[in-house]
Amino acid sequence: MQYFSAQFIKFLFAGCVGALSNWTLRIVFFNVLDTSSNLSFFLAYVISLCVAFLLYKNLVFPYSDISAKKQVQRFLLINFSFLPVVFVGFNFLTRLFAGLGFRDYSQPIAHIFVLGLPALITFLLYKFFAFKKDAESLI
Numbered sequence: 001m002q003y004f005s006a007q008f009i010k011f012l013f014a015g016c017v018g019a020l021s022n023w024t025l026r027i028v029f030f031n032v033l034d035t036s037s038n039l040s041f042f043l044a045y046v047i048s049l050c051v052a053f054l055l056y057k058n059l060v061f062p063y064s065d066i067s068a069k070k071q072v073q074r075f076l077l078i079n080f081s082f083l084p085v086v087f088v089g090f091n092f093l094t095r096l097f098a099g100l101g102f103r104d105y106s107q108p109i110a111h112i113f114v115l116g117l118p119a120l121i122t123f124l125l126y127k128f129f130a131f132k133k134d135a136e137s138l139i
Helices: 006-032 037-060 068-099 103-116 119-130
Strands: none
Touching: 006 037, 006 103, 006 119, 037 068, 037 119, 068 103, 068 119
């Protein structure tokens, strides 16, 4: 229960806002702007990373004493390391849900599932690596 704190609640809130922006942007790119599924997924991922970083930096981890440049590097390292897992999961679940008869909604449903995959792991990585106080020597 040590990690179920005000900071963790803020983390969940920031993560939900970032995930919602990711999900919404993918739908806009795919359905409104007629961008391919994979490009829509990637563009939404990158843009929502900016949203998430600002929320995490200012709301969840404002105490960090390392440079913003270092925080960005670590944040991107963590998130881009998860991109292949999330991307493969998205494509797999899209096909799975389409095969189960949810063809029209397979992508939005798959996207919701894959956005939640790295949540706990990223909290710990952000807390003890990306935004860690007194951790300038790490990368």
